[in-house]
Amino acid sequence: MSRSGKEVSKKVKTAKGRTASSTRWLERQLNDPYVRQAKAEGYRSRAAYKLAELDDRFGLLKRAERVVDLGVAPGGWSQVVRKRSPKAAIVGIDLLPTEPLEGVTLFEMDFMADEAPQALMDALGGAPDLILSDMAANTVGHKQTDHLRTMGLVEAAAHFAVETLAEGGAFVAKVLAGGTDSDLLALLKQHFRTVKHAKPPASRKGSSEWYVVAQGFKGRG
Secondary structure (H helix, E strand, C coil): CCCCCCCCCCCCCCCCCCCHHHHHHHHHHHCCHHHHHHHHHCCCCCCHHHHHHHHHHHCCCCCCCEEEEECCCCCHHHHHHHHHCCCCEEEEEECCCCCCCCCEEEEECCCCCCCHHHHHHHHHCCCCCEEEECCCCCCCCCHHHHHHHHHHHHHHHHHHHHHHCCCCCEEEEEEECCCCCHHHHHHHHHHEEEEEEECCCCCCCCCCEEEEEEEEECCCC
C-alpha cells in the first residue's frame, strides 16, 4: 500500500530458470485481489468466488442437499458449498489429488472412467439436486483441440446430470468462449426450465471461460 492509500502493483523479477510467461503468471497472482481475498478467508483458490458469485445471482445453494463437484481440486467450490449449505452431502472427483475436506467425500479418479458415475452416486446416497462442473481438459496448445476436449467433458457432465439429477435440480458447468454448442444447448433446454450463460466477475477479463447455468430439471419422464 502506498502513502496515498492506493494499492501498489508488485513487479516480479525474472529469476534464473523462470520463463517470462511464469513471471507474468506470478505477477498476476500477486496483484490479484481475489487471490489475496481467498488467502485471507481460507479458501483454497480464487475460483471459490466464481461459485459464490454465481450463487448470489442464481440461488444455487439455498436448498442444496446433495451436491456433486466435478473437477473438485483444489477444493474451493466444495468449500463454498460447505459454508453456504453446511448440511449438504458433497461428493467431489478429480484426476488431481485434493487435500481432505471435512464433510466432503473425495475421489481421485477420472470422471470419464466407466465406474466413476456409479461411485459418485453410491457415495452420495441419493439423487443430487446440484451438479457443479469446473472441469477443463489439459491443454495441448492447439486452440481448436483444447476447445473440443473441454467441451467433451462438459457434454459428459451434462449427460450425467440428465441421468441422475433429482427433479427441480440444477447443473452448472464451465464452458469456453462461444458458449455451449447447439446440440448440448438443445439437450439442456429439453430437460431444464431455464438455461443461461454467465461470466462471474471473478473470471479474469482475458479468460475465455463462461458458465452455463441450467435450473429446474424437468425429470426423466
